[in-house]
Amino acid sequence: MNNQEKLQQFIKDEMKHREMTLRRFSKVVNIDHATLSKIMNGKRKANINHVQKLSDSLSVDFDFLLESAGFRGAVKDELEQTWIAVQKVVNDMTDIEESISYKRVNEEISYFKTYSGTDEGRAKIRSEFDGKIEETSGVGKYTEQLKMMYRYFINDKGTLKSQLLVGAALIYFIVTTDLLPDYLLPVGLLDDAFIVQVILQRLENENILL
Known part of the structure; x- marks a missing residue:
């Protein structure tokens, strides 16, 4: 599993755990649902702004999500x-x-x-x-x-x-x-x-x- 796939799986697991639809989850994390769908399906790479929003809204460690998104802590x-x-x-x-x-x-x-x-x-x-x-x-x-x-x-x-x-x-x-x-x-x-x-x-x- 590559880093982008790790982030995709993380998002899917969070949605399942919270029992939320994609549209509802997108509102919680303040990311457009179409953009979030592309990230989950591997059609778009999450950027640092997306990672920051996920970290803030879900109270998840920013560095963990940064690495999961493939940045490997570069910033x-x-x-x-x-x-x-x-x-x-x-x-x-x-x-x-x-x-x-x-x-x-x-x-x-x-x-x-x-x-x-x-x-x-x-x-x-x-x-x-x-x-x-x-x-x-x-x-x-x-x-x-x-x-x-x-x-x-x-x-x-x-x-x-x-x-x-x-x-x-x-x-x-x-x-x-x-x-x-x-x-x-x-x-x-x-x-x-x-x-x-x-x-x-x-x-x-x-x-x-x-």
Whole structure:
């Protein structure tokens, strides 16, 4: 059984377990029923957006479904390799030797997603973002991405999920407990920039444009 067949079988098993028709199941996972039918019949390959929707709606591990769909963790691997490169730069330029796993990065994102959805978190973003931008004297694409995220957040655009993702990046930028300390500027901003790129990748996978 190849990887696409694994995903096809997974979908069929879920439909049988839930006793759902294709049309009803397609509404649950928010994938057009005609598209879902083609994926199940091997006439169309599921893309990352389809995998993300299945993962979110069915509460199934994203990496498991990603591999089942034939991606073999390619997206995750690329981001993880980027994080390894960030740490190498830091180790080469400083005396920091601590190795921080990519799993830890995702744990940080999950924590700040939750915090950004609270009244305290939203107030912190609104009251401290401008000051942190001024403090870091940031310029260039990274800073513009953060400012774009900030406008998106304070104007309450998008879905709750996209708001929490964007909020996570903003909170991470603001707080002083970064994975890499900000006193190592500009090296200390590398992890902030990396988090922003991870969030933007997740938004892109959801077809969400800021």
